[in-house]
Amino acid sequence: MSFYPPQKVRLKKDIGELEIIWQNGDIAKISCDELRRYCACSSCRSRKLIGVRLVTESAEIATVNLIGSTALQVVFADGHDRGIFPWPYVNAIATGRVQEFLNA
């Protein structure tokens, strides 16, 4: 059964959480902090490699956009909009398997 794309994506700004309803009805909840921490754009990745922490940056999300059926674009309130999250990566974040996913 196809798991992606999700049936529904809801940004809950009031509680800083993204709610995703997958094809099978499972609900994933990811905090905006986690999405910022796991932003996989080249700029965030290179800063993480040299150990620059992102604690001073806002994790508030302005909006999310669907990129076709393959990925989610997260636009942070501070204007950072280069984070494209493919659905399997979103699922890995939601289930705490990011390291596993990146090492695969």
Ligand SMILES: [Zn+2]
């Ligand atoms: Zn980024």
